[in-house]
Amino acid sequence: MPLKESDKRFWNRVNELARQNLPKATYDYFIAPAKLISVSGNKAKILINSDMHKDFLKRQTDLFNTASLEVYGDVLTIKILSDADMSDADRKEMNRSIETRTETPDNFSETILEPVRTNLQKKYSFDNFVAGDQNRMTLAAALTITDSPGDLYNPLFIFGNSGLGKTHLLHAIGNEFLKKHPRSRLIYVSSEAFVTDYVNASRKKQMDSFVEKYRNLDLLLLDDVQFFSDKEGTKNEFFQTFNALHEKGAQIVLTSDRPPSELNNLEERLVSRFSWGLTTNITIPDFETRMAILMNKAEKTGLNFPDETISYIASQINSNVRELEGALNQVEFLAKMEKNSTVEISTAEKAIENLRSSNSHSRKNNLNITKIKDEVSKYFHLPVADLSGPKRIKEIAYARQVAMFLIRDLLATSLPAIGQEFGKRDHTTVMYAVRVITDKLKNDNETQRDVDNLKRKLEG
Numbered sequence: 233m234p235l236k237e238s239d240k241r242f243w244n245r246v247n248e249l250a251r252q253n254l255p256k257a258t259y260d261y262f263i264a265p266a267k268l269i270s271v272s273g274n275k276a277k278i279l280i281n282s283d284m285h286k287d288f289l290k291r292q293t294d295l296f297n298t299a300s301l302e303v304y305g306d307v308l309t310i311k312i313l314s315d316a317d318m319s320d321a322d323r324k325e326m327n328r329s330i331e332t333r334t335e336t337p338d339n340f341s342e343t344i345l346e347p348v349r350t351n352l353q354k355k356y357s358f359d360n361f362v363a364g365d366q367n368r369m370t371l372a373a374a375l376t377i378t379d380s381p382g383d384l385y386n387p388l389f390i391f392g393n394s395g396l397g398k399t400h401l402l403h404a405i406g407n408e409f410l411k412k413h414p415r416s417r418l419i420y421v422s423s424e425a426f427v428t429d430y431v432n433a434s435r436k437k438q439m440d441s442f443v444e445k446y447r448n449l450d451l452l453l454l455d456d457v458q459f460f461s462d463k464e465g466t467k468n469e470f471f472q473t474f475n476a477l478h479e480k481g482a483q484i485v486l487t488s489d490r491p492p493s494e495l496n497n498l499e500e501r502l503v504s505r506f507s508w509g510l511t512t513n514i515t516i517p518d519f520e521t522r523m524a525i526l527m528n529k530a531e532k533t534g535l536n537f538p539d540e541t542i543s544y545i546a547s548q549i550n551s552n553v554r555e556l557e558g559a560l561n562q563v564e565f566l567a568k569m570e571k572n573s574t575v576e577i578s579t580a581e582k583a584i585e586n587l588r589s590s591n592s593h594s595r596k597n598n599l600n601i602t603k604i605k606d607e608v609s610k611y612f613h614l615p616v617a618d619l620s621g622p623k624r625i626k627e628i629a630y631a632r633q634v635a636m637f638l639i640r641d642l643l644a645t646s647l648p649a650i651g652q653e654f655g656k657r658d659h660t661t662v663m664y665a666v667r668v669i670t671d672k673l674k675n676d677n678e679t680q681r682d683v684d685n686l687k688r689k690l691e692g
């Protein structure tokens with residue numbers, strides 16, 4: 233039966249109440265895509281697109297009760313269906329009741345331009361991105377911009393520590409965007425690649441094609457802005473690109489391991505623009521989300537993972553999703569070697585133990601003091617000589633302490649030997665440095681991030 237006027241009023245009222253009472257991103261993600269299929273007697277059927285949406289909508293009884301009392305003077309029983317739940321009869325009903333949406337014409341890239349190499353990786357999609365409390369808001373915003381690009385959240389700035397899914401989301405946005413707007417021009421690029429592109433173009437005197445490539449986009453996905461070069465020319469070019477795109481309403485999405493306010497490599501005028509749209513943070517997944525991610529990935533291994541095994545792996549690896557995946561790969565490998573189709577906890581224990589000892593082995597084999605000093609000086613943009621020199625400027629002193637800490641932690645070098653390496657300093661200075669960083673690691677996000685990033689680079 234087609235929807236009656238009262239049914240349409242009911243549905244409008246549900247949306248209105250949801251917009252008033254829920255955060256915008258939540259409304260956009262959970263409620264806006266829902267559709268009212270039918271109201272018959274005192275039963276309403278609502279269609280949504282995933283089980284995650286279903287759980288959320290089921291909890292919105294107040295919303296439905298208020299709207300139905302206002303419109304029908306009675307409380308409706310709400311049945312929420314996902315696509316998979318729909319019977320043929322439901323589908324017919326839906327086709328009859330929902331007006332066919334007139335496609336809004338894409339106004340992307342009206343002029344004929346050279347096709348762009350998007351650099352998108354198809355394997356990263358929203359379908360294989362597991363939602364949890366730590367990324368829900370980011371996920372909602374990411375989905376919203378694929379529908380209304382350049383509008384609400386422009387730019388979208390996603391920050392969070394390494395291995396938590398920022399790159400995955402950028403590609404997912406790009407892939408979804410192309411599905412919805414096939415004629416659009418978009419590009420995924422790391423900050424380092426953007427810089428290289430700029431440097432090459434300016435060396436070869438091909439700035440016109442650089443400008444055409446980056447300023448005619450509908451969507452720019454720029455990864456890892458913390459690695460942006462601090463060279464004036466590049467920064468200025470990026471500033472111009474950002475302005476040109478923003479002005480014409482193109483969507484920009486940026487990721488970084490730190491919030492805009494801590495991007496010391498970029499100027500204030502650019503950083504303040506990053507905060508024009510929405511800034512969201514992705515944090516370490518909680519135990520349940522780690523379990524969900526593992527289950528998702530375990531399914532693709534063709535092996536049977538009992539819940540206890542998944543739970544064991546999730547309890548052992550609580551740093552980031554990349555390491556979680558690494559551990560699962562190791563477990564899968566061992567189980568296949570041992571020709572086990574069911575993966576018992578004992579196999580997972582052995583695999584994780586192997587992983588830990590091989591990590592520390594490779595660390596010992598490949599690392600030395602010079603490599604650590606080089607990496608630290610690169611990371612903090614300081615000449616390596618300053619680490620061993622006498623300067624006491626705050627930034628240099630901090631970088632020196634981090635370097636001393638890493639040498640002690642990763643190589644277990646003696647305190648006097650470390651002191652020798654840093655301009656013949658006394659071992660008590662080294663002891664102090666190690667203690668300062670150890671303390672900061674307990675409660676200072678910035679230090680946690682610096683040490684984490686550096687360890688990843690050194691052990692990578």
Ligand SMILES: Nc1ncnc2c1ncn2[C@@H]1O[C@H](COP(=O)(O)OP(=O)(O)OP(=O)(O)O)[C@@H](O)[C@H]1O
Nearest residue numbers: 360361362393394395396397398399400525553554
């Ligand atoms: N919520 C999630 N669901 C499923 N897979 C995830 C999730 N979060 C991260 N991953 C996976 O973890 C791996 C690391 O994620 P990704 O490379 O996107 O991290 P990142 O935050 O960009 O890290 P970096 O800052 O080091 O570049 C990828 O294989 C990605 O698919």
